[in-house]
């Protein structure tokens with residue numbers, strides 16, 4: 103599965119729920135990069151400035167990270183990608199990576215621009231466990247993480263200037279992906295301007311429908327004597 107949507111749409115939250123529900127890994131390229139920056143690895147050193155400015159890390163680096171991650175055994179039953187692909191070139195690379203592993207289910211979470219800005223400016227992250235605490239949870243007013251008690255900090259790229267740049271970059275580089283996937287009828291759109299529970303319900307319906315459509319297609323192929331399961 104791929105979760106698409108602008109920064110602040112709730113991709114991370116929903117990807118985490120899906121991963122838990124299906125017992126498959128959530129792969130967040132943003133988390134992988136932030137960890138690399140914190141650990142000051144070679145990757146972290148290369149990505150740091152780009153991330154701080156709200157730009158996109160190169161397709162070559164990102165494709166390498168995802169290719170390595172999807173080669174791990176825990177992805178055999180499926181995976182949820184959060185924050186990747188972000189460009190058409192990444193989406194094309196992902197197609198090659200998953201060829202033969204079954205069609206991707208792509209969910210686009212749509213949220214109006216003003217709401218995104220409001221959410222991102224109120225968002226806090228736990229420095230200890232990485233939990234994201236949103237404005238609906240009163241993040242701005244909380245001193246400690248409600249999950250583990252760790253200290254809450256704003257993500258450095260949630261600074262208003264950087265947020266504007268990230269939204270611009272989304273519009274320019276990632277929005278074209280919606281068209282890319284729409285042409286293949288694997289794209290499902292959900293309204294992200296509602297509570298996380300409601301969004302999760304909508305996504306669950308979409309994923310169930312996509313799985314049923316796939317089963318039906320496989321059954322039809324069986325009837326035609328052309329079984330082709332992937």
Ligand code: AMP
Nearest residue numbers: 131132152153157158159164185186188
């Ligand atoms: P995120 O947590 O998904 O918002 O990602 C944080 C930052 O990491 C982004 O603003 C980019 O600088 C970088 N990043 C994450 N995923 C990608 C990707 N697929 N392609 C390019 N840059 C990425």
